[in-house]
Amino acid sequence: MEISILQKVRYTYKPKLPASLSGDIRDIALNFGEPTEAISDQEALKDIFKHTYGKPLATFTKGTMAGMGAELKVALILSGGQAPGGHNVIAGIFDGLKKANPASKLYGYLEGPAGLLENKYIELTGEIIEEYRNTGGFDIIGSGRTKIESPEQFAASLKNAKALGLKAIVIIGGDDSNTNAALLAEYFIEKGEDIQVIGCPKTIDGDLKNEHIETSFGFDTACKTYSELIGNICRDANSAKKYWHFIKLMGRAASHIALECALQTQPNVCIISEEVEAKKMSLEAIINQICDSIVKRADKNENFGVVLIPEGLVEFVPEMKKLISELNDVMAGHEAEFAALHFFEEQLSWLQKKISADSYQFFNSMPPQFAKEFLADRDPHGNVQVSLIETEKLLISMVKARLSMLKQEGTYKGRFSALGHFFGYEGRCAFPSNFDTDYCYTLGYGAFVLIAGGLTGYISSVKNLVADAKDWVAGGVPLTMMMNLEQRHGSKKPVIRKALVELEGAPFKTFARQRDAWALETSFHYPGAIQYYGPPEVCDQTTKTLQLEHIK
Numbered sequence: 001m002e003i004s005i006l007q008k009v010r011y012t013y014k015p016k017l018p019a020s021l022s023g024d025i026r027d028i029a030l031n032f033g034e035p036t037e038a039i040s041d042q043e044a045l046k047d048i049f050k051h052t053y054g055k056p057l058a059t060f061t062k063g064t065m066a067g068m069g070a071e072l073k074v075a076l077i078l079s080g081g082q083a084p085g086g087h088n089v090i091a092g093i094f095d096g097l098k099k100a101n102p103a104s105k106l107y108g109y110l111e112g113p114a115g116l117l118e119n120k121y122i123e124l125t126g127e128i129i130e131e132y133r134n135t136g137g138f139d140i141i142g143s144g145r146t147k148i149e150s151p152e153q154f155a156a157s158l159k160n161a162k163a164l165g166l167k168a169i170v171i172i173g174g175d176d177s178n179t180n181a182a183l184l185a186e187y188f189i190e191k192g193e194d195i196q197v198i199g200c201p202k203t204i205d206g207d208l209k210n211e212h213i214e215t216s217f218g219f220d221t222a223c224k225t226y227s228e229l230i231g232n233i234c235r236d237a238n239s240a241k242k243y244w245h246f247i248k249l250m251g252r253a254a255s256h257i258a259l260e261c262a263l264q265t266q267p268n269v270c271i272i273s274e275e276v277e278a279k280k281m282s283l284e285a286i287i288n289q290i291c292d293s294i295v296k297r298a299d300k301n302e303n304f305g306v307v308l309i310p311e312g313l314v315e316f317v318p319e320m321k322k323l324i325s326e327l328n329d330v331m332a333g334h335e336a337e338f339a340a341l342h343f344f345e346e347q348l349s350w351l352q353k354k355i356s357a358d359s360y361q362f363f364n365s366m367p368p369q370f371a372k373e374f375l376a377d378r379d380p381h382g383n384v385q386v387s388l389i390e391t392e393k394l395l396i397s398m399v400k401a402r403l404s405m406l407k408q409e410g411t412y413k414g415r416f417s418a419l420g421h422f423f424g425y426e427g428r429c430a431f432p433s434n435f436d437t438d439y440c441y442t443l444g445y446g447a448f449v450l451i452a453g454g455l456t457g458y459i460s461s462v463k464n465l466v467a468d469a470k471d472w473v474a475g476g477v478p479l480t481m482m483m484n485l486e487q488r489h490g491s492k493k494p495v496i497r498k499a500l501v502e503l504e505g506a507p508f509k510t511f512a513r514q515r516d517a518w519a520l521e522t523s524f525h526y527p528g529a530i531q532y533y534g535p536p537e538v539c540d541q542t543t544k545t546l547q548l549e550h551i552k
């Protein structure tokens with residue numbers, strides 16, 4: 001098969017490992033801390049996770065471990081949306097497993113958790129792994145969003161894992177998938193089976209993070225890819241001087257991607273959903289904020305600019321949030337009834353009887369093409385698929401309407417021509433940056449060591465990520481430590497808490513200090529493409545978010 005020159009050269013890249021994982025694999029041991037607690041709802045979680053709750057933090061150190069070197073069968077699952085670096089997590093697990101015992105075997109369940117339920121897997125041989133080292137994508141085994149939820153699905157998981165003689169399963173996924181990993185770990189022990197489950201923090205959204213998970217893999221590469229594209233658009237806007245570009249960015253509920261891209265490119269406006277929620281900003285207030293920049297720049301004859309919009313914005317604007325939550329509940333509570341309504345008008349009159357008058361009025365006031373997007377199928381975890389809602393277009397149409405009013409009042413004298421963009425899929429399978437390449441390999445290698453150490457219900461973790469890779473601190477974090485109870489599908493469920501942008505955090509504060517100047521002046525930055533070879537200050541920088549979060 002013909003491959004690109006970069007792919008060929010990337011095959012030869014040797015990912016860096018922290019000192020604790022370098023050298024002889026038989027010289028790695030685990031250090032344990034104190035027992036841990038969940039972030040809230042401790043008693044309820046203790047009851048749900050009877051065997052796995054409250055385990056101690058683990059870090060890798062030099063030493064020996066009884067389980068290292070045993071012949072093992074391990075399987076892995078790629079779960080949810082693609083994120084750059086997934087193949088290197090797999091390469092890290094594979095290399096650890098084979099170094100410890102060449103007779104051990106690694107399997108990949110095909111197309112996400114569904115592969116485990118349907119017993120569809122392949123053995124990941126050295127030959128296959130070599131083809132995917134240091135590359136983007138999840139195409140080695142595919143991914144999927146099936147949730148393991150029903151008693152039958154848990155039973156099928158156990159049956160298939162036992163049939164393959166597995167010692168452990170590694171689930172590479174985001175908050176929902178790692179919640180699933182925790183539940184599966186608990187279930188296997190409950191059933192008296194010694195099958196360990198280890199998670200790995202994946203998601204471009206950057207919202208699976210906390211004190212122990214500094215960032216999820218893929219965030220670095222995805223943000224750098226989007227920032228390159230945004231920078232190119234900024235330069236085009238500044239060259240043509242005729243368009244306002246409204247760019248929606250992936251990231252689900254959290255605005256980490258939008259914030260990081262804003263820090264990298266300095267657009268005129270970047271909306272941060274978490275601020276919208278904290279300040280209870282209505283849709284009208286958001287439109288006014290954007291129009292303010294447009295009007296002021298028009299006064300200087302600058303009828304162009306760039307606006308960044310996080311895709312989850314709709315879930316944070318108070319009136320939209322209320323509407324979505326009511327829609328989620330009625331759609332989950334009356335699934336069959338709702339599915340039988342085929343026309344928008346039918347859905348509208350059905351909803352009038354089911355949701356509050358305020359929400360109905362707001363829903364009905366939206367242009368039907370946007371309103372329909374709020375009724376699209378929820379994902380298997382019950383989330384609205386915000387990537388399907390064309391917020392950038394909705395904002396453009398509302399800004400246009402507001403500007404024509406301002407024109408009539410005589411307060412706006414410019415020209416407004418807008419283009420909408422959505423960046424998401426462009427960044428999820430990019431060649432991983434050097435950071436993601438090394439980080440993912442370490443996560444995978446670490447996941448194997450956690451398995452060899454006999455742990456279950458843990459997520460592989462790497463800390464001190466702004467330092468040189470040799471000084472990274474790797475280990476395992478008990479999944480229950482990151483959990484709380486949340487309303488899902490109409491009832492309280494244990495879930496890993498999503499990390500949203502902190503308004504008191506350094507990344508947001510750094511942005512907030514500069515945004516008024518960016519709104520007025522053309523201050524664009526053009527980061528250019530990810531560089532893989534060259535000086536470390538060009539190739540090995542982490543995200544600005546990570547750097548700023550490390551400054552205490």
Ligand code: FBP
Pocket residue numbers: 079080081082083174202203204205250251252311385386387424428
């Ligand atoms: P994960 O949470 O699974 O990592 O997904 C990330 C993401 O890219 C979101 O940013 C986006 O909203 C969603 O996936 C899109 O989903 P899909 O891949 O199903 O279109």
